[in-house]
Amino acid sequence: MAKVAVLGAGSWGTALSIVLADNNHDVRLWTHRQDQAEIINTTHKNEKYLEIMIPEKIRAYYDLQEAIQDVSAIVIVVPTKAIRDVCQQLNEILHHNATIIHASKGIEPETLKRVSEMISEEMDHYNYDDIVVLSGPSHAEEVGKRQPTTVTVSSLNDINAEIAQDLFINEAFRVYTSPDVVGVELGGALKNIIALGAGISDGLGYGDNAKAALITRGLAEIARLGTSLGANPLTFLGLPGVGDLIVTCTSVHSRNWRAGNLLGKGKKLDQVLDQMGMVVEGVRTAKAAHQFASQQQIEMPITNGIYKILFDEAKPKDVVDQLMNRTKREEMDDIATLLTERYSQ
Ligand SMILES: NC(=O)C1=CN([C@@H]2O[C@H](COP(=O)(O)OP(=O)(O)OC[C@H]3O[C@@H](n4cnc5c(N)ncnc54)[C@H](OP(=O)(O)O)[C@@H]3O)[C@@H](O)[C@H]2O)C=CC1
Numbered sequence: 001m002a003k004v005a006v007l008g009a010g011s012w013g014t015a016l017s018i019v020l021a022d023n024n025h026d027v028r029l030w031t032h033r034q035d036q037a038e039i040i041n042t043t044h045k046n047e048k049y050l051e052i053m054i055p056e057k058i059r060a061y062y063d064l065q066e067a068i069q070d071v072s073a074i075v076i077v078v079p080t081k082a083i084r085d086v087c088q089q090l091n092e093i094l095h096h097n098a099t100i101i102h103a104s105k106g107i108e109p110e111t112l113k114r115v116s117e118m119i120s121e122e123m124d125h126y127n128y129d130d131i132v133v134l135s136g137p138s139h140a141e142e143v144g145k146r147q148p149t150t151v152t153v154s155s156l157n158d159i160n161a162e163i164a165q166d167l168f169i170n171e172a173f174r175v176y177t178s179p180d181v182v183g184v185e186l187g188g189a190l191k192n193i194i195a196l197g198a199g200i201s202d203g204l205g206y207g208d209n210a211k212a213a214l215i216t217r218g219l220a221e222i223a224r225l226g227t228s229l230g231a232n233p234l235t236f237l238g239l240p241g242v243g244d245l246i247v248t249c250t251s252v253h254s255r256n257w258r259a260g261n262l263l264g265k266g267k268k269l270d271q272v273l274d275q276m277g278m279v280v281e282g283v284r285t286a287k288a289a290h291q292f293a294s295q296q297q298i299e300m301p302i303t304n305g306i307y308k309i310l311f312d313e314a315k316p317k318d319v320v321d322q323l324m325n326r327t328k329r330e331e332m333d334d335i336a337t338l339l340t341e342r343y344s345q
Pocket residue numbers: 008009010011012013031032033049077078079080082085086103104105106138139140141277278279281
């Protein structure tokens with residue numbers, strides 16, 4: 001049994017705490033809201049984020065220092081835009097060695113940093129190599145109900161990856177390892193953009209053909225950008241790639257899909273985000289990916305179209321028309337080039 005702190009008491013932090021508690025770990029769920037900590041400890045519910053009873057052995061904390069006292073692992077599960085803030089607080093008070101695992105899915109606009117890069121920048125005593133990412137097709141709503149789920153953990157430090165695997169793995173939550181941190185993080189972050197697109201497509205009334213096209217051509221874009229940053233293209237065929245893309249593009253649980261659906265029905269971005277009340281990571285990540293793709297001249301027409309809907313008030317229907325009327329081309333040419341370049345070395 002290990003002592004583990006989970007930082008971030010939203011949907012995913014709560015669900016991951018349940019997995020850890022099921023594995024008999026001593027789980028401290030930290031929230032930055034005192035009233036929420038009190039409600040969780042007295043009612044064993046976190047209703048805004050997850051409609052499920054929370055095991056009584058999970059204790060919620062408002063005091064970060066108390067939450068991390070003597071823990072051997074810290075799981076960071078706040079939205080990407082809060083990562084630096086939380087790590088700065090942690091850096092001030094963490095004076096013992098604990099494995100850091102994160103489960104957030106996004107890229108920072110402007111710096112274009114991945115979450116593990118941000119964490120290692122903010123934490124004086126942690127190297128990038130030691131951080132672990134947990135990612136894969138895993139809606140909190142289903143994980144909280146102990147429905148079968150598979151995820152991948154990745155770190156350049158094999159021992160840390162295995163520590164994370166052992167902490168989480170159980171009969172309902174199967175955990176694989178991967179050495180490809182870049183691919184695992186980018187797969188989880190970039191699929192949120194495509195899920196917004198799938199929601200937009202459904203909101204416009206388009207059918208399964210359009211969604212299948214978005215998933216597969218979206219995957220090609222993810223692989224293009226990911227490999228340009230050093231990811232293994234095969235990672236995008238695994239759980240953190242196509243696995244997460246499928247679950248997020250096809251599920252009503254997905255906040256990115258739901259936000260896209262409202263946009264497709266004609267709602268404005270501000271209205272949509274107000275209505276969601278939970279993080280929609282694809283919005284900021286679309287900004288980051290659009291910026292990176294423009295700088296590096298990487299072809300990402302779907303991502304760029306979604307960016308225009310989000311930030312340039314483009315009409316969803318016009319964007320779909322533009323995508324469908326692009327210059328004709330061969331389907332596999334760039335993927336074949338990527339694989340050939342990689343495996344001919
Ligand atoms: N939900 C899911 O199924 C999955 C989510 N993820 C990823 O996990 C990450 C978190 O998502 P999720 O839990 O769903 O998001 P939610 O919107 O459900 O919850 C976010 C939580 O983080 C808290 N928070 C926000 N800013 C801060 C801060 N500065 N300091 C401390 N706490 C903060 C929020 O508090 P407040 O109540 O004040 O807003 C809230 O409790 C995202 O990157 C997401 O992509 C990954 C896999 C599955």
